[in-house]
Amino acid sequence: MHVLWVDLFEISMRKIEICLSPDLIHRYSLENKIVVVVDIFRATSTMVTALGNGVNSILPVEDLETCRALKQKGYTIAGERNGLPAEGFELGNSPLSYLNGAFQGHQIAMTTTNGTLAIEKSKKGASEVLIGAFLNLQTTTDFILEHKEDVVILCAGWKGKFNLEDSLYAGALASKLSEHFDRDCDAVIGMSDLYLQHRNNLRPFLNQASHAKRLQNHHIEADIDFCLELDVFDVLGRLKNDLLVRF
Numbered sequence: 001m002h003v004l005w006v007d008l009f010e011i012s013m014r015k016i017e018i019c020l021s022p023d024l025i026h027r028y029s030l031e032n033k034i035v036v037v038v039d040i041f042r043a044t045s046t047m048v049t050a051l052g053n054g055v056n057s058i059l060p061v062e063d064l065e066t067c068r069a070l071k072q073k074g075y076t077i078a079g080e081r082n083g084l085p086a087e088g089f090e091l092g093n094s095p096l097s098y099l100n101g102a103f104q105g106h107q108i109a110m111t112t113t114n115g116t117l118a119i120e121k122s123k124k125g126a127s128e129v130l131i132g133a134f135l136n137l138q139t140t141t142d143f144i145l146e147h148k149e150d151v152v153i154l155c156a157g158w159k160g161k162f163n164l165e166d167s168l169y170a171g172a173l174a175s176k177l178s179e180h181f182d183r184d185c186d187a188v189i190g191m192s193d194l195y196l197q198h199r200n201n202l203r204p205f206l207n208q209a210s211h212a213k214r215l216q217n218h219h220i221e222a223d224i225d226f227c228l229e230l231d232v233f234d235v236l237g238r239l240k241n242d243l244l245v246r247f
C-alpha cells in the first residue's frame, strides 16, 4: 500500500524542468505546459521593465529587417545585436531606456541576439509563455503556484551556449517552487543549488559571466546592476497572440 501511495503521490506532483539552451528545446515536450523564457542580460529584463513602465505591448521579432519595416506600421522599434544597438535603431536593449514611462502607451517591436529567438522557440504547444526576470521573480512564482500545469524554464543563453545568469535565474525560480514540484531534472537540481550558493553575492559572482564582461566592455555596467535587482515590478509578462502584454 505504501508503494502505491508513493507512486500516486509522484504521479500527482507537478514537474519542473530547466532547458539550458534553445538549441536543446526539441528534447522537451512543451505541450500544455507553462514555459518561462529568461534572458537576464537583458531581453526579458528589458521587456519586464518596459511593461512595468506602461508600454502597451511588445512584439518579439526574429530579424532586423522585419523589425525595421514595422516602424512604418507605427511600432517603436528596438534592436540589439551583440549587446549594442543594431545599426539604424535608436533604441537598443537597455531596460533603463524604458524607465519613468518614457514609452508609455507605445507598441514596441523588438529584436535581440538571443531573447526574441528563445521566445519564438517556446511557442510550440505551450499553454502559457511567460517572460521571467529577477525583476519580477515573485510575480512569476505566484502565477505558477496559482495554476496547475507543469513548467519548463527556457534559458536564452548566448548563441546556443549555456550562460550563467539565465541558469541562475532558472535555479532561483525552481528553488521558490521546489515544495510544490517533482524535481526529477538534473538541471533543476544543479541550478537550484548554484543559485542557493550565490544568491547573496549575485553581482560579484556574475562579474565573471561572459555576457557581463561583454556589457562591461561596452561600459553599460548600470544595466547589469539593474537586471539583478529582485522584484522591482509586480508585472507578469505573458505572450498573447504573439504579443507580450502585461497581466
Ligand code: MLT
Binding pocket: 039, 041, 042, 043, 044, 080, 082, 083, 084, 093, 112, 113, 114, 115, 116, 156, 157, 158
Ligand atoms: C540577448 O538577446 O541575448 C540579449 O538581450 C543581449 C543584450 O541585450 O545584451
